[in-house]
Amino acid sequence: MLMPPRTALAKNERDLYSKLRRLLNEPGLLRGNLVEVNRRCGKKNCRCHSDADSRHRALCLGISLNGKYRMIHIPVEWEERVREWTTRYSQLRELLEEISLASLERLQQRKE
Numbered sequence: 001m002l003m004p005p006r007t008a009l010a011k012n013e014r015d016l017y018s019k020l021r022r023l024l025n026e027p028g029l030l031r032g033n034l035v036e037v038n039r040r041c042g043k044k045n046c047r048c049h050s051d052a053d054s055r056h057r058a059l060c061l062g063i064s065l066n067g068k069y070r071m072i073h074i075p076v077e078w079e080e081r082v083r084e085w086t087t088r089y090s091q092l093r094e095l096l097e098e099i100s101l102a103s104l105e106r107l108q109q110r111k112e
Contacts, residue, residue, distance in 0.1 A: 028085040
């Protein structure tokens, strides 16, 4: 049996599918967490070696690939873009969960 036409869905479900389409039309999706780390550089005379508060900020993407957790450095010029991509991925996951729950409710009520 095919899924009913969109007009047969409740307004809140139609809205969820519309949001899903809008998010998927935007370029860039990235699974993972952004992690801010403070590190020491390689310069021996830099103050980051003696003062922990003066360490250099770096942004990394934490992601599990093939069962191993990886930290991938994000260049400053990519920071905003990567933030958008990870946020969009999180929003999509939340939307998919809401759609799944709505479908489950329809199944339990035996509604099409």
